[in-house]
Amino acid sequence: MIGNRITSRMVDGVRVPGTWRHAFIRNGDYFLTDLFIYADGLIDCWGLVTLEEFERKLRSGWVATELPDGARVSAHDLAVWKFSEPHSWHTPELLLAEVRDTIDQLNGRPDSTDRCLAAVDVFLAERTEENRAAARAAYYAIPETQRHYALGDMDRKDEPLLVLVTGPGGELESLPGETVDQEEYDEAVVYFEERARWLAERPARVPADGPATPMAPAIHLPQSYPLKPSDDPGEQALRNDYPAPVRVDGDTYPSVAHAYWALSTADPVARAAARDADTAFAARNTAVGAPRREGWEQARTAVMTALLRAKFTQHPALARVLLDTADATLVYDDDSGHWGDNGGRGRNWTGRLLELVRSELHAEQAGITPSV
Template sequence: MTWHGPTFRISDGEHIDGAWCLVWRRHYLLDEYFVEHLFVYADGRITPGYEATDLAGLGKLLASGKIALDPPGARERPDEPSKWRSRSPEPRTDASFLLEVADEIARLAGRPTAADRCWDAVRSYQAEPTQERRARLREAYLAVPAHLRVYVLGDMDRQDRPLRILVTDQGEAADGDGPVVTEEMHREALAYFTDQDAGVERAGQRQTVLHADGPAGAPQPPVVLHQSVYPRGWPAELGDFVLRNDYDAPFTYEGETYLTVLHGYWARSAADRDDHDRIRAAATAHEAQELGGRAARRADWPAVRLAVMAGLLRAKFGQHPRLAELLTATGEAAILYTGYSDAPYWREEGPRGGRNWTGRLLELIRSELRAAT
């Protein structure tokens, strides 16, 4: 079963993480099955379609046939001649799927899954390979949903065979039709995990080298540039509002003077020179945007608009040292440019999307200003 996400729901103002997969649901009148979304959430709520239930309720839906994991009449997988030699996972059943759903809920809630507990048991057995700890390992391994056990080690060459050897008593055949397990095979299986640990450590060291220039420590809280209206004019005490594109700070860009970044952006977007001049002469940024939105745009505008915006911002902050100081004072924080007038391409929209290109360009200009000092 493939889980998709992230998704979420809001309950009493709380953001609850979720994920979803596809199942088959029987139509109560037509007695036919159709594809349905099955949503699960960190608080244990399960929603097949619009019906809310829990893990026990999902079990009843599966048992009654109202929900199915495969469409009726789906071709059954042929029996494997040997469980040990099989390269396929065990068949998924209603019972093992319920265990998988319980694991997904645990993951969303930040609790250990069956696979996590299996790995903990492996580490415990590595540290002290006693019979008691091996019994715990066997119990933890068998708690992993049967159809997911071949994936638990993340090794599609060996799959879960090292675990299957470790949980089999010496003198017994692994999986009933595999090799008879010996003390040497147990040692080799343990050596597999030692080698894997060494490989993970080497990969971590390599990543440390490759990511040596990554930010250290906890990130700063983001700076959110809210869109605000000042009917009586801009406040005398400058604040983050000066970083927005509608702030009056005349600057020159490629030989033309613009009152705000919005004046420059919309004027530069116009295909006709008369439209450019009319937008540039607009009394306010809002008027410039209104005029620019109605004017015919340059044919190449989608390809060049990002470069034009970057150039306008460089000119604004390069020609106004006090504004540059306020921009660099934001430190290394992410800059989220919000509002309602700009297209989502330019602003941050939270869960609804938005590409926040204005905020990202402001971060770039901030870095350039620092590099130049």
């Protein structure tokens, strides 16, 4: 189960997605570490190995699933301790099966749970004992540690699934001596019929206040150095250095970038020089050498918000460019890790604020901006 544990590695300029999980390595003592599992089938457990090599490490106990009482164990730079009455949830077979499932998930392929549920659908469509046997085999092919999650139902867990594939009169392997009676079986059939209806309806369901993620592809706003306005600037007009004069506090600045850098400095001379600079780059260089205003670091995001609002309020044609980006994520290039995406390492505040102003423009058009 990948969850939110997302990582990647770069191979020849290509990003290979991955995830990670905790594990113990036995190298003399035992070491708590992370296994990194990648979509191309390589696993990093103190070095990249193939799935076959990983299996050998499991079988040899180097990747440990047996934890002996009293064994010394450590987590690098964190702690050292000894096992006391340890209990592991895994065997080499179980951990290997989970890793295989993870690689399938990373590649968008059906994993053992998906294959089981597909076999169940076949059985429900044609309820022969042959199809039930296939569904039962697929159920037991799911790693035992993952069967509880197969239906995504934390109340019933996998009980309806186990009852269905066992069948009336069949003995439950997890509960020796107990058999499935007809009433339990009928309840399991009803459960799956209701589940099928719910799954059929789910794609049509729309969140009450709209989708949680953007529908439009992300838009990249690369660095540019426009020196004059254009009749058709396109998305370049969304850049802070695009020459669109903004008037704030009684002064007019050639661009948002000019205004930002001018307002950042406490020196009136430097502020005027930044305002009057030939380019946004020159305005920045002028301001950088001057003292910052007190509290600027904490206030700068609010200042930029006000400047972007001024730009798109005072230039309706540019507001239309912004509105035409629909609900796309706006990825803004900038040398600053605060304002730009910076190759995925920055905070992308300019892109985020552009999206905020875009939403405000939509609200104004729709006449639903609340009064405060």
